Amino acid sequence: MKHARNAGPDLAFRLAQRLVTAVADDMSTTQRVGAGAVAALVAISPFGAWSEVEAQADPLTTGTPVEVGPFEVTVEKAATADELGHLVPQDGNHMLAVVADVTNTGDVPEYGVTLSKAIPAPQNAGIVPEEPLEDLGADAATGDAAAPGDDAGSSAEPSASPSPSAPEEPKLPSATIINIEDGTSISILNPGVTHRVALIWEQSGTWTGTELPLEVVELEWVEEDPLGLDDGHWFANEIAFQGQIPVKPATPEASADERGPSTEVEQQ
């Protein structure tokens, strides 16, 4: 016996079939092919058929300035250090710094957070991911700590997943932005001033690469955000520049306590 609840989809299908049959009966073969093509195009529209093909990122090299959103960024070098001032890694890890000259080319101040959106943590470079919030609770309860020496891929496994679904990709942290000259944190970048900064992440000690896959993301100004309440902000869009930046390794004799963060990065 057919249940009444199942009659709905069948009815809709039969109606659609009759409609298509009624329309198609009066068409020539050419018209049918044309109508089918139009229907197919309409059907694939919601799945990004008309989206622009992803643009190829331009090369990123040291010493060459690139324009991204309100900033002109010139990456100078990348270096690692055992510790940088108050930034101390977990045992076995080290700090990774990308040194760059950054100028706000606009007319209004920009937040340092916006710069860290433009230069996200490098992928597949052993950057220690953020610890998920649910893990913090689990750690507090069990006394466990995240494995500090693990690579990005392995240490990111959530120890306590709230759902049985597959674990999400670990979220890499935003860079800590330090003024090279004095080691102070920079939260505001005023127009027309060139800051020599270090963007710093904690990196796994197991990473053995010699070149850093660095990406610079295009920033798009959102005047009015129809989907949220946050009007007037920079949106991190597609990757605009990418390149391999040589990494100068940490020197064992380097001591941040003696020289401070700026001089240590400078000496790499």
Added chain:
Amino acid sequence: MRHGRRRITWKGTALVVGAVTAGCALVTFLPQDDAVDAPFIVEGGVGQQLDLTYAELTVTEVRVADVLTSPAEAAAAAGTFLVVDATWRATQGETTFSGAEVTDAQGRRFWPSTRGGCSTSASAQPGYAWRTTYCFDVPRDALAGATVRLARGDQTEEHGGQRRDAVAVVDLGITASEADALWEAEETVSPEAPGYPPVSAGGSEG
């Protein structure tokens, strides 16, 4: 007495469409925001006391520094630090003064830094004078003709916190020739921590 549906006439339709169009045009093209949102600007110079209704404000001194020092840290300017000393006296109630911004002759805007022991805001009890120091990292070409804008509302969101409120705009009095000399000078400034001003600056009145 007539019963039944009213007829939709061309004349009635034109009247409705015309009224809607006129309303949209008024809302779109009249400078409504400026009239409703504009703050009340109180202009002055260095050393001049300004009455903002909710507070009295005096910019007492303007300096330039390459380096700021505090017990916690030393901060080096990427451009140069424009150091603005100000004294607030709240007149109505405990007030937080969140707005501090420098505007240069080109219209560029600069926000203060917390580096080197500087303040980005101040909070004062009524009747007491309260001294604070703002430091703005600016490029060389921003010095001449610069003004500082101070208020209780903050300057983010296009001065959204300052709508329909009194705002002080103080000419820092830096000429083009002075700007060159200030830029070349190598000065180190140690900003005083926020607090009551000394007796010589009117602190005893509070």
